[in-house]
Amino acid sequence: MKITLIGGGKLGKQLYSAFTAQTELKLVQWVVRSAEKTKTSEGIPLSNEIKELYPTDLFLIAVSDQAIPSVAGALPMEAFVVHTAGGVAIEALNQNRAGVLYPLQTFSEGRKINFSKLPIGLECKKASDLPLLEKLVKKLGATSFHMNSQQREQLHLAAVLVNNFTNHLFVEAAAICAQNNLPFELLKPLIKETVDKLQDLSPKASQTGPAVRNDHKTIEKHLELIQEHRLQEIYKVLTSAIQNK
């Protein structure tokens, strides 16, 4: 299977590493905006112009959401074109052979992702294109599942909750620690257990703390402790949500 990868951002770099770390998929070309800035393994042509295209089975687009339509628009209409975004409609790709390959993961600079067992959602305009994507996912060591556009939108929303919003709570907690001369490290075993619990218990069964036990005294005390209006709002909204589940 010959693959052309387009995009040199956080996901593009991780896919590049994953593709070049194995031998059964052939990355024929990597197209990035700033070709000179990105290192490549020997033998994989790097282009900074989307017009010089090598023969390929699949164009995999890992660029920002808003750039997807124009990148796809520059590719041949008969090509198989696949984007990797959770929140972009498959219709953003004009090709008849179009697909989405959505890795349910968060990608940061300086953090290497292990694709092994990673769930990757697949969606194709033509069902006959799914086997090729399934094969690609398998070669990465990841796990594929089928989804429709609505399921993908909802998964993307759920991913924002469990990753982006959870991480923001860590940001707020780290600030509280810093303001009180306490190392954030102290909270890490608790954070780890919050996640490890999910092995044995549903999130609902895992819930503990002042909100779920209706401990108004502690809730009021915490609201007094919080100086910042925005954190007070977060505290109130989440406490109320826990109490009403």
Place this chain on the structure above:
Amino acid sequence: MKITLIGGGKLGKQLYSAFTAQTELKLVQWVVRSAEKTKTSEGIPLSNEIKELYPTDLFLIAVSDQAIPSVAGALPMEAFVVHTAGGVAIEALNQNRAGVLYPLQTFSEGRKINFSKLPIGLECKKASDLPLLEKLVKKLGATSFHMNSQQREQLHLAAVLVNNFTNHLFVEAAAICAQNNLPFELLKPLIKETVDKLQDLSPKASQTGPAVRNDHKTIEKHLELIQEHRLQEIYKVLTSAIQNK
């Protein structure tokens, strides 16, 4: 060291297991409200009346926050009395020899806690009582740190953020999955990476997603997708907090 443990709830049971799993601390008595309901190892007298007290070096109280003052009030004034609550003032204990031993962890039924390396915060009215608590923590394999009352309050608040509120986001995400015929399992590698990232990056550096990249299109789409008012509020408040950090 002789210890009397008071409380048969979630933390009480975990402490009971931890104490009886080792041989260097002697649990002389376990006082619980419903003595008949709780199994004990051979040789540890279980009392359901706080009046029959055995000679001990330390009373460790693991009862609900509101019960702490009355339980402590029933103990001898000359005893060393220690509670385990993050959010209860040390003054709730009338004894001169009073302390707090606060394990920074979440405790649920059906989930065995590993005390090894767990950070346990210590506070004592008399500094001369700290070494005894430090020794106790060490025998459990946990790690002690010193805190004052203000630091403990703030740590308790931070613990609510990183555990209770994070877990509620998991509850919301699990509901979204269920409503869309998607297994919650799909989100677990993402949840795991959200936490694993903290090994390499600060929470602030880890932040990704539509809020931090000011992707209004996706934010508006998500708000349209959400049917429930309360989840909309959570989405708005956390998105705005991320954007303003």
